[in-house]
Amino acid sequence: MRNTFKQKVITLVGLIITTHSIAQVGSITGTVYDKTHNESLVGATIIIEGTTLGTTTDLDGHFEINNLKPGHFNLSVSFISYEPKVVKNILVEPNKKVKLYIELEEVTTAIEGVTVTATRKTNTDVAMLSTIKSSLSVANGISAQQISRSQDRDASEFIRRIPGVSIIDNRFVVVRGLNQRYNNAWLNNSSTPSSEADQKAFSFDVIPSSMIDNVLIYKSPSPEIPADFTGGFIKIFTKNMPSEDYLSIGYSTGINTSTNLNSFKQITTSKTDWLGFDDGTRNLPQNFPSSLKGLSNSQLAEYGKMLNTSWNPHVTTAIPEQKFNITFGKKWQKGNRQIGNITSISYSNNHQTEDIAHKEYQVQLTPGELPPINHNYTDSVFIRSAKIGILHNWTLLTEKNTKIEFRNLFNLIGKSSILIRNGFNGHEGFTIRSYQDYFQNRTTYSSQLAGERKWGENLNSKIDWVIGYALSYKNEPDMKQLRTTLQDEPLLPHYNEYYAAVGLTPSVSDAGRSFLKLIEHTSSIGINYEQKLDLNGWQPTIKGGIYGEFKTRSFNARVLGFAKNSSYTESVWLPTSQIFSLENINTSPDGFILKESTSKSDSYDVNSILGASYFALNTNITKKLSFYGGIRAELVNQKLNSYNRYGLPLTVNDNKIDVFPSANLTYNLNDRNLLRLAAGISINRPEFREIAPFYFYNFNDEAEYVGKSDLKSCLVNNFDLRWEQYPNTGEFFSIGLFYKKFSAPIELVFKPAGARPLFTYDNAESAYSVGAEIELRKSLKAISLLKDFYISMNAALIHSRVQFPKESIFRERPMQGQSPYLVNAGIFYQNEENKLNIAIQYNVIGDRIQAVGIPFQNEEQDIPDYYEKHQHMLDLTISKTFANNIEIKAGVKNLLNQKFNIYQKFKGENNTDMDLSNKQYKEGLSFSIGANYKF
Incomplete structure (x- = not known):
């Protein structure tokens, strides 16, 4: 008892001492x-x-x-x-x-x-969150550090992990569910080159992920950024000044379960295909005439013999994917100056095969009944691609707060493919077997000379400038297409089961040859000035600047085709490998000759001038409330010269000045919470291809595309409200709402036109889009067992509607390309002691309209919209660093391997939907492993 009392006294005294x-x-x-x-x-x-x-x-x-x-x-x-x-x-x-x-x-x-x-680090997650927090407008982004945790090979893969962002066609960015035409991209503060003849978009697959420092996406208008964006303005920054001298060498390989180590077919090849360009094998001969029209049949036969006429696929084995990269970083001290260089070279070679179920439907006459089949095909696709990327950046820093940068980015992408199509053509009533032999080379080069200088007391004055040049080159030499038809009646033994559908006049789809070339040059200059003022205690910052851009594009397509010499030509019954052999290209009744079917509308020249100026004010209204806004004026002059389909000259000359006000309010609730409110006007202008009268036959879609010269620009009113919270270093939470009102939105629409679908561009009357976004980045270190884990998640829920006059037969629907929801999520394990990283990342986007259908006579008999079905994507990446300079990375992409599916919503019974697939295939699982050694 006494011992117990004594123990209690000792404990009490100890607690008093401890508390004191x-x-x-x-x-x-x-x-x-x-x-x-x-x-x-x-x-x-x-x-x-x-x-x-x-x-x-x-x-x-x-x-x-x-x-x-x-x-x-x-x-x-x-x-x-x-x-x-x-x-x-x-x-x-x-x-x-x-x-x-x-x-x-x-x-x-x-x-x-x-x-x-020196310059501050901008490629870490913490630096990215700091940039987002200090941004004057609504923004999101991704850092090189986060990119390195995935297997993403290029910008088109990792950018979809940014909140509200998804990808179309594996290379075009969609922001807030708005398709690629509503977004704008700059590379290192200059306009990006575009090699797309048919898309108003920058192709993000041209930039390897290893060359990226960070990417920022601005979602609300601001005076200093171009007005031609609505979903997002994307700024891509490539690597610049190294923090230390180093040499890094990396190699990785991978297999896809649907492709690699399986049989792979090719038709035409050249010795340099593995480098991404053709060695001239597919080019027209040097002495080939500029036009075949007016030549004699004997001359046409001789010129036909000069072309590569092989249609015999040879079978190889698809080797595993190969990727190499080498990066060099070096800093020099020259007097009071520091000079840095980063040079990076990357190469990849990849094979891809797809078996696509491809259907097209005619008009549904009775709800609930299957519509007649326009075609029912199985497409076997074999694609080999090669990429070369070179980054070469220099930076000069001086003691006078001056920075000069010289940035260069070169990319070359070559893709050769063949497509073998089997199935039933319901429109013509034949079973067919068609072939396409195709090669495409895309080359882009971007260069900028930029500078920044600060001066004055407390460095209150700042000027920055950039001079840029971009080249875009796209070459599609000798795209060959051949259609053969199954003969129903018994044939003599020496005849082939299928005969070539060659007519007396050439057809681009039957035995056609197309040669397409696009060259685009973009020159730009921009100057920005910023001044911090002190006016009797009021300390605003004013900004102003000018920007000029001159762009020219030349597009030429040459269309040739073989035609038979008589209505009955036995040569069409020969096997495909023999039909166009040299002995069959002649003027005899059983022979073929080459003819020209190029029209004047197959080429166009365009140039545009953009001149812009802006004025902006950044100031505190109260201690917690700040304002940033101003006005931007843009003068655009766009000229197109071409011909319509009847051979008559067609000129488009659009010259207009637009003014775009914007305002951003930020209220700092406390040190860790802030509220943003933004409003502004933006614009969406027609792209060159969308106003060009060029008719293009797309073999993959079995459809034609044509522009519309009288398209109007679309004006958009934008409103944003977002709450941001920064709980701890590296953590982030935000929730936001946005609303957009569109006047005359531009969309890709379907029009019935005989045997094939025809797609063109048109203005709807108006549309709106309203949505909510949420983003979370949270460490789990508060739970001891999960101290090395953190989670990242972002999602968007979006509702949009295209509106038409009440008397219109068009139905209200979501905007073309608008996703109703997007989700990105990931759980990451980072153990600094063991230098082990594990990432599991998930992505899904909701069903979205790929192309707009059109009512046929009345809304009960129409062509439904084409929808892209959602896919659940799941990736796993594991990386481990040894001895501080060797990193091993392995992973699996597309673990769920769900089908890619384009479908149409036909009318079922009792007002239900009947979803009928248009295209579907599986991409397969991709396994990869690689190593990187840093000296």
Whole structure:
């Protein structure tokens, strides 16, 4: 009993002493700033000298070290690319907080009087969140650090992990469910080149992921960015100044379950296909005439013999995917200047096979009944692609707060493919077997010379400028197409089962040859000036600038085809490998001759001039409420010269000045929460191809496409409301609402036109889109077992409607390309001690209209819209670093392997939908493994 009482007394005394001891501690808190820019630094390291106590700054640059015994301490503060600083003799008193304001300078080393300047890191997750928080408008982004955790090979793959972003055709970006035409992209503060003849979009598959520093997507209009965007304005920044000297070499390989190590077919090949370009095998001979019209039949036969007429597929084995990359980074100190260079070269070679079920339907006459089949095909596709990418960037930094950059990006993509089609053509009533032999080379080059200078007291004045040039080249030499038809009646033994559908006049789909070439040059210049003012305590910042862009495009298509010499030609019954042999190209009744079917409308020339200027104001209205906004004016002059389908000259000359106001309000609820409200007007202008009268036969879709010269621009009113929260360093949460009102939106629409579908472009009367977005990035370190895990998730829910006059037979529907929902999610494991990273990432987008149908006579008899069905995508990536310089990465893409499906919603019984598939296939699982060694 006494022992128990004694133990209680001892325990009580101990608690009193402990409590008194705890009460006699203090703490050090503060904020770390960039001295030059007066911006808080995220992730700076704070250490109590002589101890292991320390912390890092959060997203607001704040830090706090608690439970310090009273006394004097020295505080060491460091941050990469900044001069370390020691705050000495800090007195900590009992039960008190010491508050510090610490400034760091962007100077890393001082050697013999030489000042070394540096740039801050922009490729980390923390840096990206800091950029989003300090942005003056609604924005999202992705860093190189996050990209490295995936298997994404190029920009088109990793960019879909940004909130509200998805991908069409594996290369075109869709933001907030709005298709590629409503988005704009710049590369390093200059307009991007486009090699797409048929798309108003930048093809994001031309930029390897290894060359990216970060990507930002602005979702609300601002005075300093172009007005020709509605979904998102995408800024892609390539790698620039290295933080250290290094040489990195990487190799990876992979197999796809549907393709690699299986049989693979090719028809025409050249010795340089593996490098992404044709060695001239597919080109027209040098002495080939510019036109075959007016030549004699004997001349036409001789010229026909000059072409490659082989239709005999040869079988090989699809080797595993091959990827190589080498990157070099180097810094030099020259007097008071620092010079840095990053050079990167990447190469990949890949095979792909697809077995596609391809159907097309005619008009449904009775709800609930299957519509007649227009065609029912099985397409076997064999694609080999090669990519070469070269990045070569230089940066010069001086002690006078001046930076000059010279950036270069070159990409070459070559794709050779054959398509073998079998099935029933319901429109003509024949069973057919068709072939396409196709090669495409896309080359893009982008170069910018840019500079930035700051001066004045506290560096309150800033000017930056950029001069850019971009080249886009697309070459499709000798795209061959051949159609054969099954003969129903018994044939003599030496006849083939299928005969070539060659007529007396050439047809691009039956025995046609197309030669297409696009060349586009873009020159640009931009200058921006920024001034911070102090007007009796009011400290606004004013910005202004000008931008000019001149673009020219030349597109030429030459269409040839073989025709038979008489109504009955026995040669059409020969096997496909023999039909167009040299002995059969002659003027005899059983022979073939080459003819020209090129029309004047198969070529067009376009040039456009864009001149823009803006003025913007950034200021605090109250201590917590800030305003950023202004006005932008754009002058656009667009000229097109071509011919209509009847051979008559066609000229489009659009010259207009538009004014675009915008406003962004930011309310800082506290250090970790802010509210944004944004409004502005943007525009969506017709692209060159959309106003060109060129008729193009698309063999893959078994359809034709043509432009419309009287398309109008679409004006859009944009409104955004978003709440952002930054709980801890590296964590983020946001929820937002947006509304967009479209006047005369431009869409791809279907029109019935005989044997094949015809797609063209048209303006609807109006449309609207309203949606909600949510994003979460959260560490699980609060749970001890999950301390190395974090989760990332973003989602969007969107509702849109295209509106028509009440008397119109057109039905209201979602906008073309608009997804009703998008979800990206991932769980990541990062163990710094073991240097092990594991990532599981998920992506899905809701069903969206790929092309708009059209009513036929009345709304009960129409062509339904073409929808792309949602796919659930799941990827797994594992990486491990050994000895600090060897990284092994392995993974699986498309673990669920769901079908890609294009379908149409026909009318079922009792007002139900009857979904009938138009195209569907499986892409297969992709396994990869690779290594990267850094010297």
